[in-house]
Amino acid sequence: MEIKKGIAVSPGVSIGKCLVIDSEDYRIPRRPIEASQRMAEIQRIRSAFREAVRELTALEQAQEQDQTSSGRIKDIFAVHRRLLRDRSLRRKIADLIHAESVTAEYAVSSVLRDVASHFAGAKDAYISERAADFHDVERRLLKQLLGHKREDLSHLHEEVVVVARELSPTQTASFNKEFVKGIASDAGGRTSHAAIVARSLGIPAVVALEDLTEIVHSGDLVIIDGNRGIVIVNPDEETIHQYEAYGRDFIALEHKLDAIREEPAVTRDGVRVTLLGNIEFPDEARQVLDRGGEGIGLYRTEFLYLNRPTEPSEQEHYEAYATTVRVLGKRPVVIRTVDLGADKYTQRRRYVPEPNPMLGLRSIRYCLQNLTMFKTQLRAILRASVLGHVKVMFPLITNIQELMQAKMILHDVMEDLDEEGIKYNRGMTVGTMVETPSAALTASTLARESDFFSIGTNDLTQYTLAVDRGNELVSTLYSAADPAVLRLIRMVIQDACKAQIDVSVCGETASEPEYVMLLLGMGIRTLSLSAPMIPEIKQVIRSVSIEDCNVLARKVLAMNSERQISAYLRNEVRKILPEVF
Numbered sequence: 001m002e003i004k005k006g007i008a009v010s011p012g013v014s015i016g017k018c019l020v021i022d023s024e025d026y027r028i029p030r031r032p033i034e035a036s037q038r039m040a041e042i043q044r045i046r047s048a049f050r051e052a053v054r055e056l057t058a059l060e061q062a063q064e065q066d067q068t069s070s071g072r073i074k075d076i077f078a079v080h081r082r083l084l085r086d087r088s089l090r091r092k093i094a095d096l097i098h099a100e101s102v103t104a105e106y107a108v109s110s111v112l113r114d115v116a117s118h119f120a121g122a123k124d125a126y127i128s129e130r131a132a133d134f135h136d137v138e139r140r141l142l143k144q145l146l147g148h149k150r151e152d153l154s155h156l157h158e159e160v161v162v163v164a165r166e167l168s169p170t171q172t173a174s175f176n177k178e179f180v181k182g183i184a185s186d187a188g189g190r191t192s193h194a195a196i197v198a199r200s201l202g203i204p205a206v207v208a209l210e211d212l213t214e215i216v217h218s219g220d221l222v223i224i225d226g227n228r229g230i231v232i233v234n235p236d237e238e239t240i241h242q243y244e245a246y247g248r249d250f251i252a253l254e255h256k257l258d259a260i261r262e263e264p265a266v267t268r269d270g271v272r273v274t275l276l277g278n279i280e281f282p283d284e285a286r287q288v289l290d291r292g293g294e295g296i297g298l299y300r301t302e303f304l305y306l307n308r309p310t311e312p313s314e315q316e317h318y319e320a321y322a323t324t325v326r327v328l329g330k331r332p333v334v335i336r337t338v339d340l341g342a343d344k345y346t347q348r349r350r351y352v353p354e355p356n357p358m359l360g361l362r363s364i365r366y367c368l369q370n371l372t373m374f375k376t377q378l379r380a381i382l383r384a385s386v387l388g389h390v391k392v393m394f395p396l397i398t399n400i401q402e403l404m405q406a407k408m409i410l411h412d413v414m415e416d417l418d419e420e421g422i423k424y425n426r427g428m429t430v431g432t433m434v435e436t437p438s439a440a441l442t443a444s445t446l447a448r449e450s451d452f453f454s455i456g457t458n459d460l461t462q463y464t465l466a467v468d469r470g471n472e473l474v475s476t477l478y479s480a481a482d483p484a485v486l487r488l489i490r491m492v493i494q495d496a497c498k499a500q501i502d503v504s505v506c507g508e509t510a511s512e513p514e515y516v517m518l519l520l521g522m523g524i525r526t527l528s529l530s531a532p533m534i535p536e537i538k539q540v541i542r543s544v545s546i547e548d549c550n551v552l553a554r555k556v557l558a559m560n561s562e563r564q565i566s567a568y569l570r571n572e573v574r575k576i577l578p579e580v581f
């Protein structure tokens with residue numbers, strides 16, 4: 001039995017057989033070979049190409065039998081097959097082995113990545129999107145050369161607990177909840193996007209386990225405790241019983257909280273709090289309502305770009321928004337324009353790495369440099385605005401010019417729609433995400449151009465403390481309870497109050513019970529959080545008075561160290577929700 005401690009990112013307990021999966025990318029070291037081995041390596045290349053074509057043909061045949069399979073998938077297979085039959089590609093790889101005495105794996109990876117980045121750099125969207133095909137073919141060949149098959153999570157037929165070195169948001173979003181019962185990864189942090197998706201899916205998850213993948217093997221029995229951040233490999237009988245009991249307690253708590261689903265989120269002294277949900281996909285909208293949410297406070301629309309080979313069209317954007325708005329009826333839906341870059345890439349840019357992506361061409365910056373794409377999304381949002389109560393929100397604003405420019409483009413799009421006679425809501429409100437220190441420090445200026453603020457504490461913490469939110473090596477430094485972050489949050493709330501605009505919190509602090517009293521005490525009355533956490537947060541709200549929250553906030557804001565603040569907040573919430581802590 002081996003016990004590992006990591007970061008709890010999605011609550012619940014699961015016990016099951018483990019499936020260890022590769023990360024999305026293979027990293028191939030450059031290992032030199034003897035000149036005498038070169039022919040053998042070239043032979044390996046030939047058979048890898050042959051086997052890859054065979055595998056593709058089998059996949060194609062399976063797709064043909066599947067009535068639901070789309071023409072797009074067939075087109076992709078056809079492109080891949082053409083690449084695998086391309087003699088010049090094979091020759092290039094063989095030439096590299098000859099010239100530089102490198103392994104077959106290295107040559108494949110190096111040549112295909114070269115070609116891919118060449119394509120990715122093209123201005124034409126159609127050509128640049130072809131980069132993804134070269135990467136897929138690279139993976140297909142490497143799978144043959146490395147001799148082990150990547151596990152395919154879309155075809156699971158038994159329950160598993162997934163263990164990986166690192167999970168991308170795309171991988172996590174494709175998990176089938178019916179079979180994936182728990183998630184554990186070596187890398188990641190509390191607010192990394194894979195963690196956020198796991199929480200939305202309601203799958204217990206623990207990240208930042210450092211070397212778990214070196215300890216477990218597929219088939220081992222594993223316990224994942226998403227409340228305490230613990231993973232146990234091959235537990236003994238007694239431990240299994242103990243965790244089965246924890247799991248039952250957690251489910252009992254969920255049932256108990258279900259009882260307050262219809263009750264309002266109101267404090268003991270009668271102050272009403274609005275609880276909204278964060279979603280990544282339209283099919284999560286129903287869950288937000290089922291858990292007692294009163295609207296969508298953050299729709300992370302960039303997920304529309306993940307999990308698919310081409311960028312979505314205006315109609316595909318529209319359908320996603322229309323589906324969501326129809327589920328919500330008259331309730332608000334805050335659509336955030338795409339936050340691509342950093343850890344979530346478009347098809348086009350997925351393979352053009354930036355040296356420092358968190359500080360790079362991300363989010364609103366990316367949109368402002370790709371106006372066609374930005375306008376496509378804005379058109380779809382505006383078209384959907386007549387269906388219900390739609391609001392739009394711009395992410396990662398760092399200065400007033402960006403906000404003005406984004407709003408100007410929105411107005412351009414409105415004019416285009418006017419000319420085309422297409423209806424939209426002229427009065428659609430426009431919000432700013434405050435998630436950079438510069439935005440927080442200039443909140444009074446931004447407030448003049450914003451109908452509302454939504455504080456993104458995930459990024460605000462990352463940028464204030466200069467700590468990568470997804471890097472397990474610095475995860476102990478990442479905390480929204482740091483006095484620097486809290487002072488910025490307080491400033492934003494005060495500036496929003498002065499300007500008389502709404503302000504909410506949509507970062508993960510909104511779904512962490514220990515922050516609820518503090519945020520209420522600082523003046524927040526709207527929280528947007530992942531659906532499975534809504535009942536717990538509501539329970540905290542219903543158990544406290546604003547009076548107590550104000551006292552707590554005053555005390556906390558006078559404290560100087562993160563450690564002291566965290567310990568204090570945990571202690572306070574433990575009194576309210578002992579089952580969770």
Ligand code: PEP
Nearest residue numbers: 435456457458459506507
């Ligand atoms: C945030 O940064 O707090 C936020 C809500 O946005 P995301 O997590 O998608 O970056």
Ligand code: MG
Nearest residue numbers: 435456458459
């Ligand atoms: Mg953010």
